[in-house]
Amino acid sequence: MPRQTTRQTHQDSPLPAPELTIAEVRLTPVLIADPPLLNVHGVHQPYTPRLVVEIVTADGVTGIGETYGDTKYLDIARPYAELLPGRSLYDLNGIAALAQQVGIDDTQVENAVDVGGLRGVQTADKLRLSVYSAFEVACLDALGKVRGLPVHALLGGKVRDTVEYSAYLFYRWAAHPDGAGEPDTWGEAVDPAGIVAQARRFVDDHGFTSFKLKGGVFPPDQEIAAVQALAEAFPGHPLRLDPNGGWTPETSLKVAAELAGVLEYLEDPATGTPDMATVSAGTDVPLATNMCVTTVGEIREAFRTDAVQVVLSDHHYWGGLRATRELAAICRTFGVGLSMHSNTHLGISLAAMTHVAATVPNLDYACDSHYPWQTDDVITTRHVFTDGHLPVSDAPGLGVELDRDRLAELHRRWLDDDGTMRDRDDAAAMRKAEGYENWTSPVLPRW
Template identity: 70%
Template sequence: MDSALRIDDVRLTPVLIKDPPLLNTQGVHQPFTPRLVVEVVTTGGVTGLGETYGDTRYLDLARPLAEALPGRSVTDVNGLFALAAEVCDPGAAGGVDDRVDAGGLRGAQTADKLRLSVVSAVETACLDALGRTLGLPVHALLGGKVREEVEYSAYLFYKWGARPGAAPDPADPWGEALDPAGIVEQARRFDRAHGFGSFKLKGGVFEPEREIAAIRALAKEFPGRPLRLDPNGAWSVETSLAVARELGDVLEYLEDPATGTEAMARVAAGTEVPLATNMCVTTFEEVPDAFARGAVRIVLCDHHYWGGLHRTRELAALCRTYGIGLSMHSNTHLGISLAAMTQVAATLPRLDHACDTHYPWQSEDVVTTAPEFRAGRLAVSDAPGLGVTLDRDRLADLHRRWAEDDGRMRDRDDAAAMREADPAWTPGRW
């Protein structure tokens, strides 16, 4: 093994980034969202970057993995999974047990899913370091790009103009969007600023009739543009089918209208509207049942969930084999993750729909140059590694915010944020 490719150090930097008051079926985004920046430093003096969720349960798993990595090669990304299973004991990591969470915006969480999300950031950082060392972009390490640009979709949210009891944030240019007119105006801004060709609305916030009206208003304003609706499993099978009947002529796809493979299969059997998911198919173990039952026609891949960029390509191959469409899911991410998304998306022979991204909502970042969407697309960088440079001063500022936090923001909790505004609030189910 080339000694220059050995890992000398791994730095973990949790940060808190500003997040606007975006609504979803679980509540409202908190004022700050935790993210974790991973730096893998080689003995050759090269630093690779990765990023993932920064909640405490991820940090508790990332720390022992970081301690175990020095001395290994950045080329040994296949070995990360066995190493993580060995050293990231979920019972010792903040009390995480095998079944962490029965729901949420990303489906059921398990200790294995949490480990994969941590491994994804380390794998990305290793690939970035390897690419920088060899003078190659990450897409070259994954087999080479098949497209020069990656198309992204505008991500629309119901949104408060300001948090209850607070003045509007002067750094937030978006304003309120709580009705069809507000959603259409939001879409116009995305269109003007970034040229996105398709629009996805985060639903499950209000009664379905209200969200149907918003989609209809978008279809009228942007005739022929692909439209998507994602209520994050907030609807019953019956409601899902009713919405599909109402919007079947304008929807590109309906994402996770109901919760779980069984319910999704029942919806799929009753409508021609394609169903997409990033909730009921988030691990390879969940693939056979969902595909066999016809529960989904589109999988929204996410390298954080699946364990990295190589495993994202493995998922894409499965989808091609079984005739399942492919797109890409997004979370509240920084420029490091967006660069990783773009690099792996560039290598997928079939990418059937524009990818999701939250990035235009973020007003803070840790990279020196913000990526620029042109006609809703990002150019695929050919610079070594991921093609991004860390802004260490900004990283230090955002980490200082995390260090000074009293603990309320270190774990994302949209429901808690909503109950600060309305103590009697409960998630809507229709």
């Protein structure tokens, strides 16, 4: 179906000045190339859905945002977009509240696990927040362009000129099954030597000085060996391991004991706050999460039980950049560390991440980013990491511009798809590989 455009007038309140009035909302779902990266649920599909949101003012200024593009998100974004024309760019609280007017089919979220973000069990509110996040970013981008201010200035101003990111290492195959997707030059990485070689390329290409390995793929002893190989190859460099809740508390404690003094933190070794609290009580290795603390309602138990010592924020999860700053303030109040989670994103989201990260005083660890894995983009100039850092743009808005030709190409890929790639399913992608025809997403814990 063609991308959606909405245009109407909000009649419930006086119209704001034309330069601040939302006149039009454009939604463009796209499919972006994704390598065969492995995780606890399976393997990434050859293409991943994303949604690009454009908010256009009555004076023709356009702001852009980005979020997940799976069907369940589009089903919220489309009716939500109809509610926005006539609103002021400044009315972010009112715009956020409008998301509650969008009904959600309970069958979309009942007992479902959010594989795309690996953030635990889905809820209707989590879906709404992830959709609203893109609209808020687009409003801030447009407002920044109208006022001639960078987004970080609208959030209170930057406290750093560059933001540090970490190399995101994955076990991976050399290619997708049946030759699907786009070829790359990375090659296979299924053992410690492959992971170390991958890390060296990240250092050579981007200058990263810290490393995170996506675990939960192989038995824990093999992943311990990979982290130990990284520690030997890169002495003194911060290391992290993330099995996405794939282990029991007992296995988690064994791994923590083996890697004590090696890991900067262990991310979501077990599933759920109670099991994370059990692990935390038995180790001095800091535990991080982007799975059991992803909404405000989940904070109290996790902090009360000392289940986590580091929260990995994500503006898609929390409902935008302002909410991310609120989370940072809560973490600062309770002495909990803060960093930033990443999903399979384009340059719009990376720009938004960098702006909000620049405004947070207590950014305690280098942020995650999938971006070096993504060869597709919809912005005119790709982000470039220098010594593992990105500069914070002082240009109006996000400081990035849409490449409309490329956006159209990636949207055409979405239109031409037979529906198999429009919803991320790592288990289904795994079943296409020889020897994994009967694969199902494991019930966690796996080990």
